[in-house]
Amino acid sequence: MQKAEYRYYEISRDIPVLVLTGEKWETIYGTDNMHFHNYLEIGYCHYGKGTVQLADRELTYDAGTITFIPHNIPHRTCPEQKKADEKQKWEYLFVDSDTILKKCFADVPEKYVKLKKNLEQKVFALDQKNNKRAAELMQMIIEEEQCKRPNYKYAIPALALNLLLFFDRLGQEKMEETPLSDTMDYIRKLINYMELHYMENIMAKDLAKCCELSETHMRRIFLEHTNTTPLEYLNLVRINKACELLMKGNCSVESVSDTRFYLPLCGILKRSPDFPRIHGERKRWKIRKTLERIRFQYLKDGK
Numbered sequence: 133m134q135k136a137e138y139r140y141y142e143i144s145r146d147i148p149v150l151v152l153t154g155e156k157w158e159t160i161y162g163t164d165n166m167h168f169h170n171y172l173e174i175g176y177c178h179y180g181k182g183t184v185q186l187a188d189r190e191l192t193y194d195a196g197t198i199t200f201i202p203h204n205i206p207h208r209t210c211p212e213q214k215k216a217d218e219k220q221k222w223e224y225l226f227v228d229s230d231t232i233l234k235k236c237f238a239d240v241p242e243k244y245v246k247l248k249k250n251l252e253q254k255v256f257a258l259d260q261k262n263n264k265r266a267a268e269l270m271q272m273i274i275e276e277e278q279c280k281r282p283n284y285k286y287a288i289p290a291l292a293l294n295l296l297l298f299f300d301r302l303g304q305e306k307m308e309e310t311p312l313s314d315t316m317d318y319i320r321k322l323i324n325y326m327e328l329h330y331m332e333n334i335m336a337k338d339l340a341k342c343c344e345l346s347e348t349h350m351r352r353i354f355l356e357h358t359n360t361t362p363l364e365y366l367n368l369v370r371i372n373k374a375c376e377l378l379m380k381g382n383c384s385v386e387s388v389s390d391t392r393f394y395l396p397l398c399g400i401l402k403r404s405p406d407f408p409r410i411h412g413e414r415k416r417w418k419i420r421k422t423l424e425r426i427r428f429q430y431l432k433d434g435k
Contacts, residue, residue, distance in 0.1 A: 136206040136358040137167040138365070140372050141226050146285050148228035149292050151277040158221040161209045168206045168358075170372070171226040172251070174295065175199040176270055180220025182211035184257060187316055187357045196260030198267060200299050202252045204323040205316070206357060225273060225292075232293050250300055252320070258302075269295040318343045318353055326366045330373055334366060 143150050150171070161180070166187070177197045183190040184199055187206045193199065201207055211220060229251060237244035258266065273291045276284045325342040326334065339362050340350040354362050 136360070137165050138360075138368055139167050139169050141169060141171055143171065143226065143228050147277075147288050148231045149273060149277070149288050150226040151274050152224040152226070153274055153278075157223060159219055160211075160217060161220050161222075162211050162216055164208055166206045166208045168204050169201075169226065171203050172229045173199070173201045173203075174225040174227060174266075174270065175201075176223045176267060178221040178223070180211060180218075180222070181215065182209065182220075184208070185210055186255065187319075191255065191257035193257055194259075196263070196267070198256070198258045198263040198270070200254070200256035200258075202255070204320055205255060206319075207255075223270070223274060225270060225295075227292055227296070229292075229296055232289055232296060235289070236293055247296070247300055251296060254302075256299060256302065266295060266298050269298065315353055315357065318345065318350070319357055322350070322354055322362060323365070326362070326369050330366065330369050336362070 141150055162182070166185070175198065177193050177195055177199075179195045181194040183192050184201075185208050191199070193209075209220075209222070211218070230248065233244050233247055237247070260267075269291055273288055273295070276287045276291065281287075321343040322339055325339060329338075336347045336351070340347040343350060345353070351362060354360075354365075358365065
């Protein structure tokens with residue numbers, strides 16, 4: 133079994149949506165591994181035909197299909213076998229839905245919790261006749277990002293909120309939607325727990341408890357569906373979080389390297405002869421670069 137790759141995207145603090153479009157995404161699909169992301173993925177197929185493979189099932193797509201895949205769901209795009217060597221064209225939005233919903237429902241947190249839970253429970257593949265409104269909203273977001281007209285930084289989150297509400301309302305309608313299997317639900321619980329508690333000294337028993345499984349069964353399920361161990365994934369989460377905090381500049385170097393993340397960064401950096409003379413932003417930059425090298429090695433080696 134090939135490793136399910138963790139594809140990490142950084143989203144601007146100002147605009148909670150990352151737009152991926154252009155020539156890079158007009159290509160031959162089906163050559164990549166199963167993978168999952170740290171943000172919600174919404175895709176639009178301009179032309180092509182095939183299936184989106186999940187860990188335990190498949191969804192069909194063709195020209196005009198919109199896909200909705202929550203974060204941390206392993207998947208891959210596979211063209212029809214007879215057209216495997218032909219190009220397809222997709223456009224993608226990666227959406228920080230948590231930030232958008234929290235801001236909108238700040239005064240009614242119970243609505244935020246309900247919407248978040250609902251949006252995380254389903255994977256959608258909408259055919260052309262059922263996705264007209266979603267396609268319009270998606271194209272408006274892409275246009276705003278490309279044209280950067282006045283107030284586009286406010287327009288994009290507003291449009292993204294409407295897109296999230298569109299998918300939320302599909303919950304009771306008969307679309308090609310896929311409820312998460314029990315196994316995938318266990319994996320989601322594990323990943324979400326790690327992302328919420330990464331600053332703590334998490335033990336295997338804590339992970340097993342959060343999904344109500346034995347430690348052995350928990351490890352086996354996680355390894356089978358992500359091809360990585362829970363500890364390896366947890367370390368990658370900590371590396372990514374440390375990079376985010378250092379990039380934003382709202383966390384001290386000491387808390388990143390010592391207290392919060394249980395990473396061996398302090399030892400790595402202190403072995404450098406220059407470390408005692410590094411101060412302020414230079415120290416922050418050096419630690420962030422070290423983290424990024426470690427992250428790259430994790431993704432490259434499958435650790």
